Amino acid sequence: MSNTFLIILFVLIGGGLFLSFLRLILGRKATDRAVALDTTTLITTGFLVLVAFLQGRSMLLDVALVYSVLSFLGVLAIARYLDGGLR
Amino acid sequence: MNMTLLAAASMGTGIMMLVAAVAALVVKKLISAIIIVGFVSLSASVLFLLMDAPDVAITEASIGAAISTVIFLWGRGKIGGQE
Amino acid sequence: MTAETMFYWSLAATALGLVVIGIWGVLTRKNILRIALAFTLADTGVNLILVWSGFLPNRAAPIIDSSVTTVVDPLPQALVLTSIVIGVAVAALFVVVGVLASRKSGSADVRRMKELRW
Amino acid sequence: MIRTIVGLVIVLALSAIVISSVSDYSVPSELIGAGLNYTEQGVDDTGSVNLVTAVVVAYRGLDTLGEVVVLFSASTAVVLILTLIPIGANPTPPSSIVAFTAGILPGAIVLFGIYVITHGHLSPGGGFPGGAVVASAFLLVMLGSNTIPGKTKFLTSIESLAGLTFGLLGFWGMLTLGQFLNNLVLPAGSPGRILSAGIIPLISLAIGAKVASELSGVFASYRKAGGEE
Structure with a gap:
């Protein structure tokens, strides 16, 4: 894996993370922030996989697996709350 | 090379985390603060x-x-x- | 300053900053649930500091297989593992007590709760 | 206003103390003390490839028992308060998408949680995160249903059974090898296999069942407290 490719990957992931982070901080409404949290979670899952690749150990993929399974639940709970449930 | 990338990643994540932590404490609505604390975690x-x-x-x-x-x-x- | 030094100290600065922000929030916020959120932030920061104290750069995660020769210290990680789960149980207790106190005083503002005043 | 200033002063003093205490500290390169001992002899002593699980369950197993007791008392306090003082509300029914998803996914999530628990000595995981994953599956069931789970007594019995199992496994080591929670009452086996590392997988199962049932009990009492009145 060449260094150029790695740098391009880091810049892409970091840029996407930063843009969705801006929406998370500056978002007008709570729904904007919830969608931004979902996007951030997806991009960060990609970053966790990249870290596992850099260290060359496949067992670190378990962390990304847990997050991709459970982050859906957190966003679902927030959506259910904004919808009027969970009260 | 890898160490430079890791240093950049840790510094970027740390700065975003601290900004989000301050934002969670000063943002107006409590529901937004809860969402931002999810990002800090x-x-x-x-x-x-x-x-x-x-x-x-x-x-x-x-x-x-x-x-x-x-x-x-x-x-x-x-x-x-109420807030 | 090498990249390794920056990596090491940026982790420490993040953890310390999180603890400081959390304590500041606990001391100055007024809503009881906002105080619980600040408490959770400080909890996360303390966990980061504990794991950082056993961290050595350029080593591998403490799971031994054929490709690994040197690993980081596993003892702080084992402590933090239980600390996280206990932290969320304590946060649940905090929220329940806060909800009951706000029902009693009629508001989520800690300035109106006589028992929690400082 | 005075509160903000006092808070800032306290926080700045705290950070000054911490920064001055680590100012002459450099990046370490060697392990010392107990960490060195654990990393050198951990696999031979316990048969567990994952050293963190070895420390949690085998070397510091008694501390883990105490921490499980702390978790138990915290969750019991939550359930007790919410049982004594009902707080009324009425949840709205979920949309059909959420209800459909909550019918399919929990089985897969529980299966994944059991994988995380039982592979705790081979890969990252163990009783605490696996129990949290299983509790999340219970949470998804509650998010997708409008009804209150009426019978949550089996949660209490699972919890007590898991705690009893932990204690009995500890006493087994005391009876046969003369040491509480001795790991090697079962053979250590060859490191890297699923059936190895003595009683570490059994204790992981007990911890996982206890964490999962306690967190699920907290959620069930939340929903019950919302349904009455």
């Missing part, structure tokens, strides 16, 4: 993985993703709309 999981602690990262991910969010959402629903 996610960043903490990334930092744990960068610190070679996959066990701690997996625990933080499984707790911070759903369970702690739901606990605070429940409290917000019980207390009501």
Whole structure:
């Protein structure tokens, strides 16, 4: 894996993370922030996989697996709350 | 080379995490603060993985993703709309 | 300053900053649930500091297989593993007690709760 | 206003103390003390490839028992308060998408949680994160249903059974090898296999069942407290 490719990957992931982070901080409404949290979670899952690749150990993929399974639940709970449930 | 990339990743994640932590305390609505604290927990999981602690990262991910969010959402629903 | 030094100290600065922000929030916020959120932030920061204290750069995660020769210290990680789960149980207790106190005083503002005043 | 200033002063003093205490500290390169001992002899002593699980369950197993007791008392306090003082509310029914998803996914999530628990000595995981994953599956069931789970007594019995199993496994080591929670009452096996590392997988199962049932009990009491009145 060449260094150029790695740098391009880091810049892409970091840029996407930063843009969705801006929406998370500056978002007008709570729904904007919830969608931004979902996007951030997806991009960060990609970053966790990249870290596992850099260290060359496949067992670190378990962390990304847990997050991709459970982050859906957190966003679902927030959506259910904004919808009027969970009260 | 790898160390430079890791340093950049840890510094970027740390700065975003601190900004989000301040934002969670000064933002107006409580529901937004709960969502932003979810992001802080996610960043903490990334930092744990960068610190070679996959066990701690997996625990933080499984707790911070759903369970702690739901606990605070429940409290917000019980207390009501005032801030 | 090498990249390794920056990596090491940026992790420490993040953890310390999180603890400081959390304590500041606990001391100055007024809503009881906002105080609980600040408490959770400080909890996360303390966990980061504990894991950082056993971290050595350029080593591998403490799971031994054929490709690994040197690993980081597993003892702080084992402590933090239980600390996270206990932290969320304590946060649940905090939220329940806060909800009950706000029901009693009629508001989520800690300035109106006589028992929690400082 | 005075509160903000006092808070800032306290926080700045705290950070000054911490920064001055680590100012002459450099990046370490060697392990010392107990960490060195654990990393050198951990696999031979316990048969567990994952050293963190070895420390949690075998070397510091008694501390883990105490921490499980702390978790138990915290969750019991939550359930007790919410049982004594009902707080009324009425949840709205979920949309059909959420209800459909909550019918399919929990089985897969529980299966994944059991994988995380039982592979705790081979890969990242163990009782605490696996129990949290299983509790999340219970949470998804509650998010997708409008009804209150009426019978949550089996949660209490699972919890007590898991705690009893932990204690009995500890006493097994005391009876046969003369040491509480001795790991090697079962053979250590070859490291890297699923059936190895003595009683570490059994204790992981007990911890996972206890964490999962305690967190699920907290959620069930939340929903019950919301349904009455």
